[in-house]
Amino acid sequence: MKSALSRRTGSRHQLADAMWGYFFVAPVVIGLAVFYAFPFLQNIYFSFCEVDRFNRSSFIGLDNYREMFSSGELYQSTGNTFLYVLLTVPLGIFLAILVAALLNSKARGQSALRTLYYLPAITMPAAIAMVWKWIYNGNYGVLNEFLKVFGVSGRNWLNESATALIAVAVVGIWSMVGYNMVILLAGMQGISPSYYEAAQIDGAGALACFFHITIPMLSPSIFFVLITSLISGFQVFDTIYMMIGKTSLAYESTQSLVMLFYRNAFDYGYKGYASAVSIYIFVIILLFTLIQFVAQKKWVHYE
């Protein structure tokens, strides 16, 4: 009897505890449900509908997808986006590792340097785009003035199909290095000094230490940075939107998938079609992330 009672009070305590637990996580869970899960599911539904400006939807099956896959714009934008990812991600990560390794040494003024490198990460993308637009300006831009010193005549960087996407990618790399550098630096500082001591005793040089200790030990951080960079690369929008004008001759060759989505949803009011584009972007990102998670087993070392 007594034990039964205590068990019951115990369960009541458990219940109360559990209630409090759920109560405390409720704001986050409800927030996620309302602002992420619900819109996501609704977006999937909208991609099968014709949705007007006022969110009134009528189901049209696969028509949006049919129209999307039969439009040249989709393939052009996909190509541009992949090219952008290819241009920014490998180089951006390589530079971030390099900078992180250099800043990991006990050089003077390294905290000031770290702050400087991190600055782009805390600057508004719109402001970054505006400043770079001036730098690239064909008539008065700093870049062309600089090239003039060497007798090289500049060009309209943002108005030529050959250069515009590269110009935007440079801004992308410049913006991403700081953030990635901080993650990698934290990873480097988590590597136990004993590895390096042991290697030095065995006669390993700085380069050998870097390639045989730093890189493998850093691989979880590199993996993280790779995933986040790929995702943000596939979602590139603001720099392109701000830097490439509609009358630019490079307009078509710089349109990313998110630009395509944006124009259809907000300029033209085709929200259903835009939802289908966003699902397409989602699937691409999902596929690449899955590939990464499978591939990481081959190269990421966890301690």
Added chain:
Amino acid sequence: MKKIQHINAKILTTALAGLMVLTSACSSSGTAATTGTTAAAGSDSSAAETSAATTTEGDSSASTKLSFMIWDANQQPAMEAMAAAYTKEHPDVSIEIQLTAYKGGEYWTKLEAGMAGGNAPDVFWMNTLHVENYVDADMLAPLDDAVKTAGLDLDQDFPAALASMYKINDQMYGIPKDFDTNAVWYNKELFDAKGVAYPEAGWTWDDMVSLAKQLNDPDNGVYGIAAPLDFQTCYYNTVFAAGGWILNEDKTQSGYNDPKTQEGIQIWIDLINEGLSPSLASLTDTSADAMFESGKLAMIWAGSYMTPEYVGNEVIKDKIDLVELPTYDGNEANVINGLGYSVYSGSKNKEAAEAFAAWMGGTEAMKIQGETGVVISARNDAQQYFAASQPSLNLKAYTDKAAIATALPVSKVASEMYDLEANSLKLAYSGELSLADACAQAAEQSDALLAKMNK
């Protein structure tokens, strides 16, 4: 295990109930909140707060709250003064002004989200690019009765082309608020430096070209004129003067293939080819406005909305004046566009909102707006105030042309059609395609788009 399941079920129901409460609470204001309004925080639900009791005449104790959404901070003081004048006459009405930025489509996103949730401002600014879509979706209240009650005569009181843009299926969906037309601004200092006489009313396109030749000085970065790829400000005006057209009356066909349309565009491309204007690439990097405002451009075609910007610029404000557009082939033409006041069809105070919107088109309101000098008041009898706001400038070059102006061609797919047009024409401006080929491409795409719209 069973117990845990029991707890889970209980928690789940509470959580679900909470979720439902939260979502239902959010559905009215949450959509608007996500757009991140710039002003009037927390005012989103004001329409819902107003009681269902409408303004019954003679019942002065009933206070009707109207919400009124605008997008231009520069015009907020004028709008406040107008609202104050109205509520002074109608003490039973109070008006709350909501400012939402136009940039990035924020204004329309918020308005459309509000309408989707059945809770939008009662009165708001409307433009010609959106009005047909909104009417099509039954979001706007016809204002003909209110216009009659207020004693407005749309045909007599406003420029005909402007009023026509808000008349859809023979009903009026916007009280004309203001309008813009185009004129040519010039930099007197550059004219003086070359000893060239300023242009005068009645000048022709050829006069302009010869002036541009005399003023052109590319070695010093100075150009006589600029030919940006700008439909409303530049080439539509000359297309109409040349007898061309962009969109037919039924909005079923585009006019790019008409040789007269192409003639009106080709004369701009010639300016670039003759070196009198910077190239399209150059103008995309450094806009014609930026060049004019830094004293690098002798003449520029500009809409009346550029006036506050130019006269507020310390570098050029004392060196500039303006003249009406040159005639082409003996014809004068000007493109007019303008805003209107519209009323939400789902407004809970529709009658009061309509009365207020109509009043905004009256003499008193238009005078208050006009005297600020920010925009040209739409009423014919109030256009003078804009010209008078800067006595030293020939702003009549804008207001005088409202009577002869042609309405900006718009349709439900106007934004998309402008993009298609720019995508094709830029190839002609840069010399990659002949104008005829570029226009054929624009026509084919636009006609397909119009066919889809009319389906």
